[in-house]
Amino acid sequence: MSRLVDVAGLDDVPPGTMLMVQVDDTNILLVNLEGIVRAVQGTCSHEYFELDRGFLTGDSVTCALHLSRFDLATGEALDPPAEVPLRTYPVRVADGRISLELPEGPVPVNE
Numbered sequence: 001m002s003r004l005v006d007v008a009g010l011d012d013v014p015p016g017t018m019l020m021v022q023v024d025d026t027n028i029l030l031v032n033l034e035g036i037v038r039a040v041q042g043t044c045s046h047e048y049f050e051l052d053r054g055f056l057t058g059d060s061v062t063c064a065l066h067l068s069r070f071d072l073a074t075g076e077a078l079d080p081p082a083e084v085p086l087r088t089y090p091v092r093v094a095d096g097r098i099s100l101e102l103p104e105g106p107v108p109v110n111e
């Protein structure tokens with residue numbers, strides 16, 4: 001079972017930017033890659049650090065604490081020290097709103 005959760009307006013995340021949102025107190029990072037919106041867990045899988053404090057590097061986000069990069073489409077950790085991928089969440093965009101397809105219950109996050 002999954003649920004569709006409205007998290008932001010498309011205007012809130014212009015192309016080339018990212019926005020942290022919370023679902024049930026869990027951070028989720030939205031990124032607009034030139035019109036394609038991606039959603040990944042908002043905290044690093046290496047140690048606890050908010051990824052919106054990092055920076056976008058092409059199709060990846062770089063954690064500002066130890067500089068691991070993560071692929072925004074797959075969540076894969078591209079550089080050490082992080083090894084565990086970020087969770088990714090399916091995104092739906094409709095009528096200017098961004099929604100995430102999430103499982104029922106706690107939002108899954110990798111640590």
Ligand code: FES
Pocket residue numbers: 044045046047048049063064065066067068081082
């Ligand atoms: S906390 Fe993100 S790379 Fe270490």
